[in-house]
């Protein structure tokens with residue numbers, strides 16, 4: 001959410017000109033820095049999944065797939081929800097394949113909100129939430145997650161809900177803080193949703209990236225929530241193929257049909273050969289998922305230790321690809337200025353968190369580093385970051 005006013009851009013989108021991720025990745029390329037900004041892994045996904053995509057291309061699966069997604073992928077998504085969470089979804093009426101979670105989020109907001117409705121979300125929030133809410137003509141109200149654990153005050157959540165509130169937009173495991181809401185926190189959100197008869201849209205793209213034995217709890221598993229919850233996830237993170245942009249939605253039939261109505265006029269469909277490949281990925285044994293989380297946990301520790309040694313205040317994440325750190329111990333109070341100088345100072349790129357906040361003061365001193373990189377790259381980044389302490 002940055003950039004100058006563009007006179008052609010409509011009023012809903014003023015202020016959203018370029019994403020901070022694109023800006024920081026361009027800075028990394030320009031300065032030849034290690035890019036710990038934008039969250040994407042620097043290794044390929046599992047060979048089974050890559051081979052399945054190549055096979056699908058060779059087999060001619062290159063034309064428009066059905067709008068809701070190919071049946072084998074919808075079946076695999078339903079089987080995944082059942083296997084991991086005991087949730088039952090009908091692959092024909094309750095599962096929709098989208099062009100990444102980004103499209104799923106946009107389609108849900110466009111489908112479910114009336115102009116002038118309010119959407120309550122936690123801040124910091126993933127940047128596309130603000131833009132999606134704005135494109136839907138809705139208004140966002142935020143509840144601030146606070147360090148060190150990045151929990152929320154349930155009274156603040158209750159107070160953020162008004163008669164205009166249409167839905168709660170929830171992300172756990174959470175980007176950029178790495179917080180993972182536990183059952184009690186989810187129950188507090190669910191209680192508000194039920195009391196005020198709200199829909200809940202949950203973004204669970206980091207569902208398989210939780211650490212230290214924590215389990216991801218989907219909102220839809222809580223009593224009374226399945227019927228009011230739109231669950232969104234994506235293959236990008238789980239299978240290390242962020243560029244494939246295969247996402248999905250699970251929801252009860254009427255809710256799903258509403259989201260599908262918006263989705264079909266955004267892209268209609270996408271990713272023909274990648275859809276069967278992700279179906280193959282979802283059939284991988286449990287060990288694949290456990291190894292993914294364990295590998296990331298090691299990387300989290302590697303980068304967090306390095307950041308602490310370099311002098312940052314580090315908020316060790318419970319999940320995701322990301323760690324948030326406070327730059328004040330390094331003599332800065334502005335994360336944007338810090339991130340602009342970091343490539344020159346030590347050849348590393350991070351992302352300032354302030355762009356994910358309405359409360360600019362709360363986000364000002366915070367920056368986000370991605371640790372989904374090879375250990376040798378993290379080791380090199382650690383060496384470079386240590387020079388900040390000297």
Ligand code: PMP
Nearest residue numbers: 100101102126175205234236247
């Ligand atoms: N939600 C969150 C919280 C994310 O971090 C991201 C980006 N990875 C997305 C949604 C978008 O996912 P996709 O790349 O599948 O569109």
Ligand code: GLN
Nearest residue numbers: 019021022037038039175
């Ligand atoms: N989700 C990724 C992140 O948070 C980036 C996605 C993007 O570039 N829009 O870094």
